[in-house]
Amino acid sequence: MFYPAKSVSRVVLVLLLVLLPASVWCKQAEPFDTNRARLLGHMLQQQLSGKHYSQKPTDDALSNAAFDLYLKQLDFQKRFLWQEDVARLEAYRSKIDDAIRRGRLDLPLAGRDILSRRVVQVQDIVTTLLEEKLDPTVVESMETDAEKLDYVAGLTELRERWRKIIKGQTLGRYISLREDEIGVDDDGALLPVDDETAADLLRQASEKVGKTNRNLLKRMLEETPQDHYDRYLNVISRAFDPHTSYLPPTSKEDFDIQMSGSLEGIGATLREDDGYIKVVRIIPGSAASKQGQLGADDIILKVAEGSADAVDITGTRIRDAVALIRGKKGTEVRLTVKKPNGRQQVIPIIRDVVEIAETFVIGTTVTDETSGETFGYIKIPTFYRDYSGKTDRNCTDDLRNELKKQRNENTAGLILDLRNNGGGSLSDAVSVTGLFIKTGPVVQIRSGAGKIRVMSDDDRSVEYDGPMIVLVNRFSASASEIVAGALQDYGRALIVGDEHTHGKGTVQALLDLDRFVNLRGMDKYMPLGAVKVTIQKFYRISGESTQEEGVLPDIVLPSRLDGLESGEKYLDNALSWDHIASADYQHWKDSAQNIEALKQLSHARITENCDFQEIISDADNAQKRRDDTLQSLLLADMLAERDQLRDERERMTPHGMMAMGDDDDKKGESLDEKIADDPYVEEGVTLLLDLLGASG
Numbered sequence: 001m002f003y004p005a006k007s008v009s010r011v012v013l014v015l016l017l018v019l020l021p022a023s024v025w026c027k028q029a030e031p032f033d034t035n036r037a038r039l040l041g042h043m044l045q046q047q048l049s050g051k052h053y054s055q056k057p058t059d060d061a062l063s064n065a066a067f068d069l070y071l072k073q074l075d076f077q078k079r080f081l082w083q084e085d086v087a088r089l090e091a092y093r094s095k096i097d098d099a100i101r102r103g104r105l106d107l108p109l110a111g112r113d114i115l116s117r118r119v120v121q122v123q124d125i126v127t128t129l130l131e132e133k134l135d136p137t138v139v140e141s142m143e144t145d146a147e148k149l150d151y152v153a154g155l156t157e158l159r160e161r162w163r164k165i166i167k168g169q170t171l172g173r174y175i176s177l178r179e180d181e182i183g184v185d186d187d188g189a190l191l192p193v194d195d196e197t198a199a200d201l202l203r204q205a206s207e208k209v210g211k212t213n214r215n216l217l218k219r220m221l222e223e224t225p226q227d228h229y230d231r232y233l234n235v236i237s238r239a240f241d242p243h244t245s246y247l248p249p250t251s252k253e254d255f256d257i258q259m260s261g262s263l264e265g266i267g268a269t270l271r272e273d274d275g276y277i278k279v280v281r282i283i284p285g286s287a288a289s290k291q292g293q294l295g296a297d298d299i300i301l302k303v304a305e306g307s308a309d310a311v312d313i314t315g316t317r318i319r320d321a322v323a324l325i326r327g328k329k330g331t332e333v334r335l336t337v338k339k340p341n342g343r344q345q346v347i348p349i350i351r352d353v354v355e356i357a358e359t360f361v362i363g364t365t366v367t368d369e370t371s372g373e374t375f376g377y378i379k380i381p382t383f384y385r386d387y388s389g390k391t392d393r394n395c396t397d398d399l400r401n402e403l404k405k406q407r408n409e410n411t412a413g414l415i416l417d418l419r420n421n422g423g424g425s426l427s428d429a430v431s432v433t434g435l436f437i438k439t440g441p442v443v444q445i446r447s448g449a450g451k452i453r454v455m456s457d458d459d460r461s462v463e464y465d466g467p468m469i470v471l472v473n474r475f476s477a478s479a480s481e482i483v484a485g486a487l488q489d490y491g492r493a494l495i496v497g498d499e500h501t502h503g504k505g506t507v508q509a510l511l512d513l514d515r516f517v518n519l520r521g522m523d524k525y526m527p528l529g530a531v532k533v534t535i536q537k538f539y540r541i542s543g544e545s546t547q548e549e550g551v552l553p554d555i556v557l558p559s560r561l562d563g564l565e566s567g568e569k570y571l572d573n574a575l576s577w578d579h580i581a582s583a584d585y586q587h588w589k590d591s592a593q594n595i596e597a598l599k600q601l602s603h604a605r606i607t608e609n610c611d612f613q614e615i616i617s618d619a620d621n622a623q624k625r626r627d628d629t630l631q632s633l634l635l636a637d638m639l640a641e642r643d644q645l646r647d648e649r650e651r652m653t654p655h656g657m658m659a660m661g662d663d664d665d666k667k668g669e670s671l672d673e674k675i676a677d678d679p680y681v682e683e684g685v686t687l688l689l690d691l692l693g694a695s696g
Helices: 034-051 060-074 083-092 096-102 106-131 155-182 195-221 225-238 249-260 287-291 318-325 395-407 426-434 479-489 595-608 610-627 635-655 671-676 679-695
Strands: 141-143 245-247 268-273 276-282 299-305 332-338 344-350 362-367 374-379 414-417 440-447 452-457 468-472 494-497 506-512 530-539 630-632
Touching: 034 096, 034 225, 034 506, 034 530, 060 083, 060 096, 060 106, 060 225, 083 106, 096 106, 106 155, 106 195, 106 225, 141 155, 155 195, 155 635, 225 245, 225 530, 268 318, 287 344, 299 318, 318 332, 362 395, 362 671, 374 395, 374 671, 374 679, 395 426, 414 679, 426 440, 426 452, 426 479, 440 479, 468 479, 468 679, 479 494, 494 679, 595 610, 595 679, 610 679, 630 635
Parallel strands: 374 414, 414 468, 468 494
Antiparallel strands: 141 630, 245 530, 268 276, 276 299, 299 332, 332 344, 362 374, 440 452, 440 530, 506 530
């Protein structure tokens, strides 16, 4: 099964999870079958070493990369392991390659035992801490960036770390309770409370935090040895590259559900990232898309069913987190999320079935009031194609029809919006590009063996030959990058947007491991799950890879995400950028544009544009919050921070530009209303006028 234009949004259920303790500390689980585990390890190593694009050998270098991932997911926030535990595990650093070949299970079992003991210690610590009086007036802080923390030296440091964790959680919950139970004024500020009410709310907050942590630690102790081994196999897979992963049988089923799109829920693609559940993509037309507040790169901290108490899913297995988030159509789930700028928000979503219609191409026209010129605007949410044969609907035909419709309206230029488009059908990436050029190559695909295949547009017809702007952002990925890169290489369109697109230039295949069981008697160990393995790499017709660096726009516009480490190049073990020979192609007839002059005109406008200046300010503030990783544990400071974030949110709302996205859908609005106050579309129109002036 191949997914040639694999969207970054479909990197689902990647099981880089917190390695949790074994059933020896809890109720008896099903016995761990070591023979099945050895068979699974052997088969995984065989498939990865033979089929992965990089042709990486299973050696000490791979072992070191796998160990780093293993240790990170074992205790990603450094809340359990001691320095002596890490030193003990370091003995396995360069032995993972040998162990998997020989069927040795030492590391995952040792990690399980160590973490199990530490979780039991933390249970006792948390119980004691919750009995102590919390003083919200003490001036102290807590480091929230695990990269800046050391593992604790012993029990005293472990207790102090958890004291601050519990205090921070309790004060945060207290603020939430004040909002929910006491309320806010017309400006969103918290209503005042007397000392007695404050004390009662603090008590309630402590009780809720206690319940949440007890449940979390209990779930950690209910993990089975097989869960540990599955995640061990996954970090070995991810040592090859971030899109290669092992999917146990239950996760393969979840993957199949995601691919079919038949599940009722919120419509968000999730992955595990250093123990957190992170949103990869919001599916257009889904419940989350309609609600409008959840966005890519949001971290889901807690999940609540309606008005019930929220469950902390930090450190939870992704399948357990997904099980909490999914639910029947019409029911409410409340997600507590952490936005990329650091603020937390509770987002209520009514579950629904994804409305596929809202994933389709949609267009309108925009008229510039000063010049009277009319321009086309077309958004492609994803590169879709119905391979089932039920409808034969695809984005190429829909785009062709929209272009014909706009041609009848005498448009003078076109804005093609690929923001937040995570990819889709490779064949449609090629045919969509072909609507704007006569003929020629669109993308080159290289196998691990070095064989290069060129995919071309052979249809000489051109549906639109006027000036074009293509809007992109750092969530434009895979097939979107193929289209944007090809149009840029041909000089056919001006690429405008974030400083880079996502940078996913690889192709994955999903291999069902059961199909490779060919020894008599081994079928008793099935099902074994699947491995998703990177097998090919995309290259632009210029010869440059789209991998890691993505597509660099001709004109970069400010974004609220500037400075955010989001994209392929920030992922562990990502394949590197490189290049091959250029394909044979001819530049578009009108490609001689003075891009430098256009940049200068755009820059001058940006400096005078209030919306973009606010975006720059918001990005700077978000970066300062990301850099300042010390969280004050003084209640007065936490309340002030809450007010500051509220003010920023209120200021952004009138422009329809929430913190997570410059292109978030707004519930209940028409396309014209959604783009009416979009500064990126406005600048796109002005750039088209610049192009017309240059050509005139």
